Amino acid sequence: xxxxxxxxxxxxxxxxxxxxxxxxxxxxxxxxxxxxxxxxxxxxxxxxxxxxxxxxxxxxxxxxxxxxxxxxxxxxxxxxxxxxxxxxxxxxxxxxxxxxxxxxxxxxxxx
Amino acid sequence: xxxxxxxxxxxxxxxxxxxxxxxxxxxxxxxxxxxxxxxxxxxxxxxxxxxxxxxxxxxxxxxxxxxxxxxxxxxxxxxxxxxxxxxxxxxxxxxxxxxxxxxxxxxxxxxxx
Numbered sequence: 001x002x003x004x005x006x007x008x009x010x011x012x013x014x015x016x017x018x019x020x021x022x023x024x025x026x027x028x029x030x031x032x033x034x035x036x037x038x039x040x041x042x043x044x045x046x047x048x049x050x051x052x053x054x055x056x057x058x059x060x061x062x063x064x065x066x067x068x069x070x071x072x073x074x075x076x077x078x079x080x081x082x083x084x085x086x087x088x089x090x091x092x093x094x095x096x097x098x099x100x101x102x103x104x105x106x107x108x109x110x111x
Numbered sequence: 112x113x114x115x116x117x118x119x120x121x122x123x124x125x126x127x128x129x130x131x132x133x134x135x136x137x138x139x140x141x142x143x144x145x146x147x148x149x150x151x152x153x154x155x156x157x158x159x160x161x162x163x164x165x166x167x168x169x170x171x172x173x174x175x176x177x178x179x180x181x182x183x184x185x186x187x188x189x190x191x192x193x194x195x196x197x198x199x200x201x202x203x204x205x206x207x208x209x210x211x212x213x214x215x216x217x218x219x220x221x222x223x224x
Contacts, residue, residue, distance in 0.1 A: 004154075031209065042216045043200065050209050067208070091154050098143045098210050102154030 002026075004032035006092050012109045013082055021077040021106045025094030032075050032098065034067060035091045043091070051074065083111045113138060115203050117215030124222050130188040133216045134201035137182065141203040141212070146175065146186045149198045149217075158199070159186070191222045 005024040010103075013019050025032050034046040045059040049069040060066070068077040078084055087110045093100040113216040116135045124130045134144075145160035161168045161175040161184065168175045188195055202217040 039221070043214050043215075057209075062165075074151065084179065093154070095210060098204065099145055099160065100184050100212060104152070104154050 002100050004092055004094050006090075006103035006106050008106060010109075011111060012050065015084060015110055016081055017083050018080045018081055019077065021092075021108070021109065023075045023094075023103060025073065025075070025079075025090030025092070026096075026101055027073075029094035029096045029101070030072070031095045032069055033093045034075070034077050034097075035093065036061075036088045037091055038088045038107070046077070046090075062064045079108075082108075084110050086110050101109070115159050115201060115213050115215045117159070117218060119218060120216065121219045121221070123221045123223060126193060128173075128191050128192060130191045130195065130220055130222070131185055132201070132220070133183065133185045134215050135181075135183045135201075136203050136213075138168050138205070138213075139182070140201045140205045140207065141213075143173070143206045143214070144177065144184050144201070144203050146173075147200045149200065149201065155198075155200055177202075186193055191220075193222045193224050196220055196222045 005023045027102045030051045032049045036044040048056040060088040064080045067077045089107050091102055091105045093102045118133050146158045148154035148158040149155040159170050159173050161177050163179050166177050172189045177184045199218045202212040202214045204210050
């Protein structure tokens with residue numbers, strides 16, 4: 001597609017439920033990144049996929065968070081047993097070399 | 112050192128004025144310095160970027176000034192407009208890191224009409 005697509009755009013879930021967030025990167029982009037952005041805050045790195053290499057999971061805040069990237073394309077970020085502190089905007093970005101293209105994000109609200 | 116330090120955290124400028132946001136870095140291997148602009152409800156979007164072989168790059172009202180010896184770069188917005196109100200992020204990367212961007216903390220810019 002022309003840009004990075006994220007779905008859903010908004011998600012409200014009950015505390016303790018699992019959620020899946022999806023990212024469709026730009027075709028041909030080998031790198032894919034997930035970030036978390038709390039209200040009015042900066043970009044918190046979560047995980048990075050580069051081609052067929054093992055992902056860099058160093059930013060995942062707990063073992064409740066996981067992500068996969070299938071076929072070098074679509075990625076899913078899964079949060080298990082959601083907590084209220086997980087409420088934030090989750091941004092996905094893809095790149096082929098220098099510079100990232102971001103999606104519009106998924107706003108997650110845990111109630 | 113992997114950090115990119117951005118200042119100020121927030122900035123209010125009158126319409127028509129010059130907005131200036133600064134960033135500093137330590138890693139001399141960095142070879143790409145972009146600025147991203149983020150509007151509420153949107154992801155950051157690339158605004159302008161510079162390589163260290165030039166000291167200045169201008170695109171319309173937006174200019175990056177780069178000081179290699181001081182390891183600093185800044186974004187200047189001339190004739191600032193209310194539509195420029197957004198959060199601005201500086202970043203840096205280098206090829207040997209697979210182009211991963213190291214981000215500044217962001218600056219919330221408000222242009223008063």
